[in-house]
Amino acid sequence: MQTKNSFPLQNIIGRITHGLIGLDIFLKEKKTNTYLDDFLTLKEEEIKAALVSAYARTKLVPPAEIQLSEEQSATIKCVIRTQKMISNLDKVNSEKEIEASIEELGMKLDVIYQAMLSE
Amino acid sequence: MSFDVVIESFTRTEAHIKEVPVDIPYRFQMQALNRAKELYLVWLDVYKAYADGYRKEILPRTKRHVVRMLNSFADKLEGKVREVLEARMPNEAYILVNEFFKQLGQKMVTFVLAEGTSFEQTSIFRLLSDSLSRIGAPRPVRASGSIDIYIEKIRNRDIPVIYYEQGQYDNVLSWPLLLHEAFHHVFATERLDRLSKGCPKVSWLEEALIDMYIVNYFGPAYALSLATYLQGCPHETTFSHPSFTARIFIALQYLSRMKKDNKLLLSSNHISDLYDYLLKVWDEYKKS
Numbered sequence: 001m002q003t004k005n006s007f008p009l010q011n012i013i014g015r016i017t018h019g020l021i022g023l024d025i026f027l028k029e030k031k032t033n034t035y036l037d038d039f040l041t042l043k044e045e046e047i048k049a050a051l052v053s054a055y056a057r058t059k060l061v062p063p064a065e066i067q068l069s070e071e072q073s074a075t076i077k078c079v080i081r082t083q084k085m086i087s088n089l090d091k092v093n094s095e096k097e098i099e100a101s102i103e104e105l106g107m108k109l110d111v112i113y114q115a116m117l118s119e
Numbered sequence: 120m121s122f123d124v125v126i127e128s129f130t131r132t133e134a135h136i137k138e139v140p141v142d143i144p145y146r147f148q149m150q151a152l153n154r155a156k157e158l159y160l161v162w163l164d165v166y167k168a169y170a171d172g173y174r175k176e177i178l179p180r181t182k183r184h185v186v187r188m189l190n191s192f193a194d195k196l197e198g199k200v201r202e203v204l205e206a207r208m209p210n211e212a213y214i215l216v217n218e219f220f221k222q223l224g225q226k227m228v229t230f231v232l233a234e235g236t237s238f239e240q241t242s243i244f245r246l247l248s249d250s251l252s253r254i255g256a257p258r259p260v261r262a263s264g265s266i267d268i269y270i271e272k273i274r275n276r277d278i279p280v281i282y283y284e285q286g287q288y289d290n291v292l293s294w295p296l297l298l299h300e301a302f303h304h305v306f307a308t309e310r311l312d313r314l315s316k317g318c319p320k321v322s323w324l325e326e327a328l329i330d331m332y333i334v335n336y337f338g339p340a341y342a343l344s345l346a347t348y349l350q351g352c353p354h355e356t357t358f359s360h361p362s363f364t365a366r367i368f369i370a371l372q373y374l375s376r377m378k379k380d381n382k383l384l385l386s387s388n389h390i391s392d393l394y395d396y397l398l399k400v401w402d403e404y405k406k407s
Contacts, residue, residue, distance in 0.1 A: 023181075024181040060237060
């Protein structure tokens with residue numbers, strides 16, 4: 001039986017996936033799109049809060065504090081790095097750079113899936 | 120990689136949700152569980168509409184990520200449904216919470232109990248919002264508005280979901296804690312934050328006020344239930360909650376006041392025993 005509110009993590013997965021979709025479409029259409037906009041709304045604090053389950057407004061007791069793993073910290077850095085690249089897409093030199101970002105971000109997504117499954 | 124696998128997964132999830140039996144002797148409870156079921160099926164319609172949109176996009180590099188995401192969405196939703204429809208809490212707990220709402224003048228509150236890791240109050244719409252917040256509809260279906268119609272349907276027919284800790288389902292002494300969570304709904308709908316006028320400006324005031332209200336409503340039984348439960352998770356003050364010891368102290372103070380006002384109807388020996396127990400718990404943890 002599932003036991004926690006894993007929807008905040010699912011939401012993070014959704015917005016990162018929109019980032020991936022957005023980059024894929026950008027490579028074809030050469031212009032920004034609404035999927036990228038969704039990805040750009042994702043904030044570092046939100047990812048951290050979802051990973052440490054800090055959603056406790058109406059719980060009987062507050063949740064225990066959990067430290068982020070190295071992998072999770074690296075995932076957050078990757079998201080921020082990709083967002084910076086998207087904000088400067090006009091300065092990106094080659095399609096290969098965007099493809100490499102898709103590859104890296106897609107791999108990091110596993111870390112969030114793992115966190116969701118471990119709940 | 121094809122979207123067919125997603126459609127198959129959604130079809131299975133839909134069949135599973137429909138198949139979970141809701142056979143309860145109490146009409147209000149049966150209606151609540153059927154309404155929850157109906158809302159979860161609409162929720163699945165939202166995901167289906169998302170899937171329809173994604174499948175119209177040409178995604179040579181990222182289709183597998185989309186398929187994975189949609190499959191995990193369906194799995195998670197099915198898990199949430201089971202937390203409600205397969206909750207082991209006895210029907211009598213439903214009667215207790217229903218009676219509590221009635222006595223507070225909230226006659227028409229449709230709610231469900233769910234089995235999770237902690238006592239918590241939320242709602243089906245709030246969980247959906249957690250899932251889809253700032254994830255816009257896929258471009259090809261965005262203009263149709265179909266997703267917004269489904270989401271609005273869930274918002275309009277939303278119901279509170281009261282979670283209990285799974286190990287507590289057969290512990291009757293923990294049931295008063297359900298009332299604390301149920302009262303969060305009353306606190307929000309009746310805008311009881313206005314009670315905070317004249318109180319210290321602290322971020323955890325709502326939790327403290329609710330503890331006081333439930334002590335007032337349920338008397339020493341709630342204080343005993345809270346103290347016994349919190350001994351297993353003796354927490355410090357956080358943004359949302361006063362410390363464990365402060366909560367025991369608040370309950371003690373409120374019971375003292377009720378005793379003074381002759382509002383406690385139990386025998387004085389029983390009250391004294393409980394009072395001693397609370398003092399002991401408070402004192403022990405205050406020292407540590």
